[in-house]
Amino acid sequence: MAASMMAGSPRSPAIWRASVWLGSLVVALLLAGCAPERSVRVEPAEGVELVQPGGEREGVYRVASGDTLYGIAFKHGMDYRELAQLNHIAAPYTIYVGQQLQLGQQRARNTLPPSASNAAGQAHTTTAGAKPPHPTARSGGVVENVIREPAPGKPPATLPPKAPATAPVAQPGSKPATAQVVPPPAATPSVPAAGKPAATAALPADDAVRWRWPAAGKIVGTFASGDPTRQGINIAGAAGDAVEVAADGVVVYSGSGLIGYGELIIVKHSEGWLSAYGHNRKRLVAEGDAVRAGQRIAEMGRSGASRDMLHFEVRRRGKPIDPMTVLPKR
Known part of the structure; x- marks a missing residue:
């Protein structure tokens, strides 16, 4: 028995080292499985553009x-x-x-809405083995590119090789096919956003514009610089009361596409002056119409408002100013 123990003793260090190595390998694999999720930076591929959430690029x-x-x-x-x-x-x-x-x-x-604050190309976090989201179509045909990571221990997926194209074999006695030339489709002309161009009547110089009141009612709302909800004055009245243009000019907008203004008319009086008439019940002029001071251009109403009134704004070179500074005293 002593001889047997002496015979096995030379192999004990080797067995011990193998056990230690195997244990270390198991621990390393366990630690790798518990590793935190990795952050992968999504870089746009050539010819692909990342867009802001909501579909509109900043600016x-x-x-x-x-x-x-x-x-x-x-x-x-x-x-x-x-x-x-x-x-x-x-x-x-x-x-x-x-x-x-x-x-x-x-x-x-x-x-831009608050949800559009994420910058293009920001770091996206992906978890190994997790199913990535489907690409989302964006405005203008732009698709957000997604990087798929292979699961641990699996090689990356590869596409099957494409079968080589083979030339067709002509049958004996058959006639050779003739290629048909298909003309390219005719280009479709772009559609203007507004069908009627503005009138080209000569407008006066900025200092030659003469203002008058657009409605006869009481002022129920005043201008406040820097307040986006008070960029003009509100004039009270009854539904259907006349809304008159405050100076000669050309109608450059007539519609309801600007949120908060209801049925809105914008008139250009010179290269620097614009006036706006909101919350109308009915618009009586169209884009491109030339109008004269005092002409009835709308019926007063409450579209986009809680009461019947006219919201009147004056803008000089795009900036709102207090209409009371240009209107005559009354």
Whole structure:
């Protein structure tokens, strides 16, 4: 028995080292399985653009049906000439549905919803073995690219090799096929957002504009600089009362596409002056109409408001000013 123990003793260190090595390997594998999820940075592939949530890139407005350059500039507090210059648009400022207009970084930050604060190319977290989300279609046909990671221990999936193309074999006695040339489809012309161009009547200089009151009612709301809900004055009245244009000009917007204004009319009086008439019950003029001071352009109402009234704004070079500073005293 002593001889047997002496014979087995030389192999004991080797067995011990093998056991230690095997145990270390098991511990390492267990630790790898408990490793925290990895952060993978999604980089846009060549020719692919990541967009902000909501479908609009920061600093860009996509033209919708019924939009005008003046209405878009009015909505974003811009001078229409600045917006036209940014986008290389010449008079009469025709824009097209789906066209993307540059607004500038600061104005884009003020108009984007809170959910659009994520920057393109931010780090996305993926868990090994987890099923990635389906790509989401974005406005303008842009699709968010997704990186799929293989599960631990599995090789990355590969596409099967493409079968080589084989040339067709001509049958004896058959006639050779003739290729048919198909002409390319005719290009579809872009559709203007607004069908009627603005009138090209000569407008006076800024200092030649003469103002008058657009309605005869009592003032029930005053202007407050910097308050986006008080960029003009509110004049009370009854449903159907006359709304008159405050100075000679051309109608550059007539619609209901600007949230908070209801049925709205915007009139251009000179290169620097615009006036706006909101909450109407009925609009009586269309875009492109030339109007004269005192002309009835709408019927008073409460569209987008809690009472019958006219919301009247005056803007100089795109910036709201207190209408009381230009209207005559009464």
